[in-house]
Amino acid sequence: MNIIRTNKNKECKLKLLSSKSWKCIFIISTLTIALFYGVKVYISSTDYGSKLVGVINKVQNEKSITFNKNNIYEYGVKGIFEDINKRYKLPEKLYISNDLNIKFEKDGTIIYFEAFIYGKDKNEKEKTYLIYYDKNKSKDIKLILNGIANSDYSNDKLLDPLFETDKLISIKDTVSNWNENEFGILYKGKVNWESYRDGIVLINKTGEKIPLNLFNGKLVGYPVSIYVPGKEQITPVRYNLLTDSYWFKYLNTDEEDISNEIQQEWNVVEGNNGTKDEFYLYDGIRYKLNVDDKASGSFFYSLHKTNDSGNNWFVINEDPFNGAVGETYGIYFIDENIGFIGVSRNGGCEGELYRTEDGGKSFSKIEFEEKTVILDNGTSITPFDYPSIPYEKDGKHYVNIGQGADGDYNGNSSLIYSSNDKGVTWEYIE
Known part of the structure; x- marks a missing residue:
């Protein structure tokens, strides 16, 4: 009897245990299946949501613009931006985030370009534009708005x-x-x-080329390089514009001030065609003035020359100014015989211009026709006493005669003289 009861109890316990196990297994299986398919549904829905967001963003921000001005010879680089500006008003001042690369065919047809630009509209709100064009893929310019730019608004990227x-x-x-x-x-x-100077072509604001050998120091600018893709052996032509435009003053690291060094060289190029103490002529020929002695603000110079780009220098003249003292403000040679040196006197209040026609072995002071000015009170003055270094234009040489550090007549105005005989004689123009 006891044995039978015991067996029945065991049988009941086994049935109960078996029932609980199956319930657990059922619950776990159900949860696993739900979790598996739930994750798949979630992934599917979020993926669809991401694609949907992408489609919406594309519709809102990606635009196609008809490219009409697609010949670089006829419309220039600005033609690209003029076509864009017809559809979307661009900021007046634009900056480039990386670089602008354009490719074109032999007949001038543009086949590719890309750039990321940005700027601020009239409400000072930032606008960004990723512009892209590939002739093989589309006839239109692709424009993507509202991107994220490294917009530091540095004038380096104008x-x-x-x-x-x-x-x-x-x-x-x-x-x-x-x-x-x-x-x-x-x-x-x-x-x-x-x-580095390979391929650099300096031009002024009228498009005239300026001899590169006038710059013996650093050269900073905004070059526009024209090159042959895939042909590194062909040196690009790198046009570097020197001008009086507003952006030129930002060539200095300090963007609030005009770089004295660059500005001095720019003044030299525009007005004097020489450098302060050294001049590059051609084929490795250079001239330079060495300071041999200095006392109480007075300088004593010797003139040196090299025929091998500076590897070896030799003295031409140990005393080019015949014992006179001062500080040079420019040197310029027309050829290996005829040259000029400017010397400042009295703390920059007046200057003198010296000329050589024997390659620098001897110099003589140039005398200019003096111009007298009558002031309103009847006083006579001769304010124009600071000649610049000569410069050449259209086969003639010119000199501007200013007023020096102490001059303030008529807005510090100056006179212009010209010469048809390489500086032997000078004629007053205006």
Whole structure:
């Protein structure tokens, strides 16, 4: 009896245990299945949501613009931005985030470009534009709005220098020298060339070329490079514009001040065509003035020359100013015989211009026709006493005669003299 009861109790316990196990297994299985398919449904829904957001963003921010001004010879670089500006008003001052790269065919047809630009609208709200064009993929410019730019608004990245330079150069004439079918234009903003000079072409605000050998120090600017894609052996032509435009003053690291060094060299190029103490002529020939002695603000110089780009120097004249003292403010040679040196006197209040026609072995002071000015009170003065270093234009040489550090007559105005005989005689113009 006891045995039978015991067996029944065991059988009941086993049935109870078996029932609980199956319930657990059922619950776990159900949860596993629900979790598995729930995750799949979630992933599917979120993936769809992401795609939907992407589609919405694309519709809102990606635009297509008809590209009409697609010939670089006819419309220049600015033609790209003029087409964009018809549909979307661009900020007046634009900046480039990385660089602008354009490729075009031999007939000037643009086949590719890309750039990321930004600026602020009239309400000081930032606007960004990723612009892209590939002729093989679409006839339209692709424009993506409302991106995230590294918008530090540094003047190093201004686009205005590109537009101004583009107006003054002939891209067609430049590439005509290369027997290729495809060409490129690259603009990165401000560049410091240090000692590198290959392919650099200096131009002034009228498009005239300026001899590169006038710059013996650092050269900073906003070059526009024209090159042949995939042909590194062909040196690009790098146009570097020197101008009086607002952006030129930002060539200094300190963007609030004009760089004294660059500005001095710019003044030299525009007005004097020489450098302060050294002049590059051609084929490795240079001249320089060495300070041999200095006392109480007075300098004593000797003139040196090199024929091998500075490897060896020799003295031409141990005393070019015949014992006179002062401080030079420029040197310029027309050729290996005729040259000029300017000397400042009395703390910069007056200057003198010396000329040589024997390669610097001897110098003589140039005498200019003196101009007298009558003031309102009847006093006679001769304020124009500071001649610049001569510069050449259209086959003539010119000199501006200013007033020195102590001059203030008529807004510190100056006179202009010209010479048809390389500085032997000078005629007053205005």
